[in-house]
Amino acid sequence: MKIDWQGVFPAITTKLKVDETLDPEAIRTGLERLIASGVGGVVMMGMVGENASLTPDEKRTVLRIAVQTVAGRVPVVAGVAETNTANAMLFARDAEQIGVSGLMLFPALTYKSDARETVAFYRSVARASGLPIMMYNNPRGYGVDLTPALLAELAEEPTLVCIKEETYDTTRVTDIYGRFGDRFTVFCGVDDLVLESIALGVSGWVSGMANALPVESVKLFDLAKQGDFPAARELYRALIDLYHLDTHVKLVQYIKLAEHVTAGFAETVRAPRLPLIGEERERTLAIINKTIQTLQTLSL
Template sequence: MQVNWKGVFPAVTTKLKQDGSLDRDAIVSGLNRLIDNGVGGVVMMGMVGENAQLTPDEKRTVLKIAVETVKGRVPVISGLAELNTANAVQFAKDAEAIGVQGLMVFPGLTYRSDDRETVEYYRSIARSTKLGLMIYNNPRGYGVDMRPDLLAQLADEANVVAIKEETYDTTRVTDLYARFGERFVVFCGVDDLIVESVALGVTGWVSGMANAMPKESVDLLNYAVNGEYGKARALYRALIDLFHLDTHVKLVQYIKLAENITAGYPEYVKAPRLMLEGEERQRTIAIVEKAIANVRALSQ
């Protein structure tokens, strides 16, 4: 499948049983629900998929489940988050053999690489696979910023095709388009910057809260891309408190709880994460329930 790098690509939650093992039935059901609600692709094992907490076997099992379930209806993108280049290259090869269509590549975990090391890391992965690569650029979370001058050094790697822009600075979107034109596809990677990013030219969105509200997220992106900004602003305002949760260090717990409320899926997480409790849990539930009520009110 040729990846059409546009639309809502949920960073799909990896659904778990209480003992921490993979919940295959829930993973399958969740993927079908997302596709039925019109997403453009699925990203397995991004941050929301708890990539770094899964064993190597679990990661590959998640990809096999996804490929078998999706059956080519939308592109399957795999997060790639490894500690070193050798493991990253091997994972890229394994993911391609399993049958995914693209990779969303984190910088090397735990070590903050300098500019030269960062470029070489991405170049090594690009040359190990035929899959299209989306660079995951989240300097706030991972300490490495794939600035335009560094991205320029990868412009000759044909399969480096997209960048998930998560600097929390929308001027970066314009800087990228001004420098590279259409060479790289720019995805919004922050839920509460999606309408602003579309106004600057973005047509793709890697979203966390789309797991909980897939139809509404697809509608929001479509409204904005089609220039229906009145509808987009109204829906965005209805969802904005929910989307703010995507920017917090506990986004995995928040999104899994939101998905549990809206679709009934398990909210279990991999330790050292723990499920929410007390005031924090009640506050999160209130935000989710408010978003549901706001959306319902818009349709009346």
């Protein structure tokens, strides 16, 4: 399926049973819920999907479930998060064979590559399959920054078509468009910078908290893209405390707890992550519940 790189692409949580094994039925149910909410695509096994905590077989199983469940209704994008170039290339080829629509490519994990190494890594994986690729740029999380200078070196690779911009610096959006025009599609990768990023021209949004509140997240994106910023600001202000949780080191636990409250899915995470307990859980629940209550006062 060809990807129309626009709209809300939730970074899907990987649903797990209490024993931390995959829960295929919950994965299917979650995907159906998001598609019914109007998302533009789904990203399987991003950071929120606990990619690095899954075995190679589990990753491929998740992709098969997603491709079979979605059945071409929206694009399925597979996260590629490996520790070395060879494994990333292998996974890209396997994902293509499974039938995903595209890839979201992390920098090689655990090693902070320099500029030359970063370009070589992205170039090698780009040539491993024919799938279109969203480059994941999160220097705060992974220590590697796909600067405009590096993008210029990668612009000759036709499969590198999109960048998930997560530097937490919205000026980067304008810098990319100013230097490259429409060569790269830019997605927002930070929930609490989405309205600002849309104002600067991003085409899409990889969202964590859209798992919990997909209808409201799609509505926010659509209002902003239509230029109705007064209504978008009102909705954004109602959501912002919840969206702030997407930028924390425990974002997976926060998102799964929010998804548990709004949709009933299990909070289970894969160790070394542990479910929230005590005051931390209660504080997070208070933010979730307050957000839900505030949304009920709005005319969406």
